[in-house]
Amino acid sequence: MKYVVTGGAGFIGKNIVKLLIKQNHKVEVVDNLHSGKISNLEEVNDQIKFHNCDILDFKKMEEICKDVDGIFHQAALTVVQESYTKKEQYYKVNVEGTENIFNLAKKYNFKVIFASSSSIYGNTNCIPIKENFDRNPINPYGQTKLEDEYLAEKFWRMGVDIIGLRYFNVFGKDQNISYAGVITKFLDRILKNKSPLIFGIGNQIRDFVFVEDVAQANIHAMKSDVKKGFFNVGSGTIISIKEIAEHMLKITKNDMEPTYLDPLEGDILQSQADIQNVKNDLNWLPKKELREWLDETIPQLKR
Numbered sequence: 354m355k356y357v358v359t360g361g362a363g364f365i366g367k368n369i370v371k372l373l374i375k376q377n378h379k380v381e382v383v384d385n386l387h388s389g390k391i392s393n394l395e396e397v398n399d400q401i402k403f404h405n406c407d408i409l410d411f412k413k414m415e416e417i418c419k420d421v422d423g424i425f426h427q428a429a430l431t432v433v434q435e436s437y438t439k440k441e442q443y444y445k446v447n448v449e450g451t452e453n454i455f456n457l458a459k460k461y462n463f464k465v466i467f468a469s470s471s472s473i474y475g476n477t478n479c480i481p482i483k484e485n486f487d488r489n490p491i492n493p494y495g496q497t498k499l500e501d502e503y504l505a506e507k508f509w510r511m512g513v514d515i516i517g518l519r520y521f522n523v524f525g526k527d528q529n530i531s532y533a534g535v536i537t538k539f540l541d542r543i544l545k546n547k548s549p550l551i552f553g554i555g556n557q558i559r560d561f562v563f564v565e566d567v568a569q570a571n572i573h574a575m576k577s578d579v580k581k582g583f584f585n586v587g588s589g590t591i592i593s594i595k596e597i598a599e600h601m602l603k604i605t606k607n608d609m610e611p612t613y614l615d616p617l618e619g620d621i622l623q624s625q626a627d628i629q630n631v632k633n634d635l636n637w638l639p640k641k642e643l644r645e646w647l648d649e650t651i652p653q654l655k656r
Contacts, residue, residue, distance in 0.1 A: 355379040355421050356575070359402075359408055359454065360428030360557035362389030364528050365468065365520075370449065374400050376572070381417060383408065383428065386649045390518055390569050404493075408450035422574050425465040426454045429497075431473070433619050435496035448504070455508045456514065466574045467505070469517035469583060470498040471560075471624055473476035480558065480591070481627035492619030502583060514580040518570055519534070521587030521626045524643060525564030526650070535594060536561075538603050544654060548609045549602070553616035555595025558623040560587040563641035573637040587626025588639045600644060604651045 356373055361382030366389065373380045374397045381402040382394065394401065406413045408428050418424065429447045430436070436443045453466060457463045472495030473488045490496045505515045528537045541654040570586045571610040598611045631637050 354423070355381070356423050356425060357381045357383060357418055357421050357565045358425045358427060359383045360389060360405075360426075360468075362386060362391055362393050363427060364393075364462075364525070365523060365564055365567055366425070366427040367393040368525070368564050369427065370394065370401060371397055372469070372507045372565075372568045372572055373457040374516065381421070383414070383417060383583050385428075386432075391443065391458060391601045400604040401603070408453055409445065409452050413451055414457060415460075418463070419461055420464055421461070421596075423464040423466070424454055424458065425571050425575070426451065426465055431494065431622045433492050433494045434617060436492055440493045440631055441585065443497050444492055444500070445592050447494075448500045451501045452504055455513060456517065459468060459511055459513045461507060464514040464516075464575060464580075466516050466518065466571050467501065469502055469519045470495060471519050471521045471587070471626065472621065473519065474624075475501060476622050477624075480623050480625035481589065482585065482625060483627045483628055486508055488617060491621065494619075505581070505583075509581045515573045516565075516581060517583040517584055518574060518586045519566060520560050521560040521585065522622060524561050524646070525565050528564070535559075536597065536643075540651070540654065541597055543601055543605055543607060543609075546609075549598040550614055551594055551598060551611045552614050552620065553594075554613060555593060555598065555611065557594045557620065558591050558625060559594065559597075560591055560625045561643040562588045562626075562639055563646060565641075567643060570635065573635045577635050579634055579646075582630075582634070584631040584635060585626040585628055586631060586637075588640075588642065589626055590642065592643060597643070599636055600647060601651065604647060
């Protein structure tokens with residue numbers, strides 16, 4: 354099969370690319386390298402076709418996509434705080450860019466798996482969060498992802514196969530520090546013998562899911578018989594921001610205390626995925642737990 358991965362030089366995209374190559378698919382990568390890095394694809398460089406291209410360039414995208422079996426659409430602007438100051442840019446890339454992909458899927462009849470986000474839920478009254486909960490994003494980034502879901506629903510009515518995966522907090526190796534990277538930021542400071550910075554009192558609850566598991570969820574969604582829907586992609590387990598910092602300090606045998614700062618605007622208080630639907634309908638299960646990954650990874654980084 355031949356697939357296109359938009360944002361394929363980014364943190365999640367590169368993991369999807371590598372998994373597709375491992376499964377002997379033909380892969381073309383679209384990335385404008387705004388936050389993605391060509392070095393992320395070094396291992397598979399001779400096995401893919403790379404396009405330095407913007408998803409807003411419809412003509413170029415049409416050329417690339419006219420003979421593919423499906424698109425994994427990961428390209429997006431993703432920094433919550435930046436989305437407040439660059440609302441128009443976020444709308445253009447995340448919404449108009451996604452509409453381009455959906456229009457191409459309609460024209461050439463292929464399936465799209467796209468990156469939605471748990472941020473579409475906003476602050477919920479209870480956890481775990483089910484897919485049928487209200488969608489009330491509290492920041493401009495989350496609003497763009499909700500607009501993408503509205504577009505998906507519109508294109509479903511035209512018979513286009515689209516699945517949106519609502520990622521919770523994705524973690525893993527080589528995570529971009531600007532992308533929801535609390536773990537990366539903590540690690541960076543602790544390894545430099547600096548106190549980890551916590552915004553608020555650290556009682557924010559999060560559901561962290563391993564990036565390679567997220568890549569697997571994308572493949573499962575593409576290969577499944579399911580034609581449309583939105584699915585939570587998380588671990589189903591929770592940990593507080595304060596607990597993460599304390600666990601990292603413990604692994605590094607560091608007796609520093611975290612530094613507490615004012616809460617961030619648009620920061621969600623509690624988030625945990627109910628993953629029953631993705632298990633049942635897409636036959637996917639997360640395999641790597643955050644604490645386990647930290648226990649394995651941090652000692653290697655300290656060497």
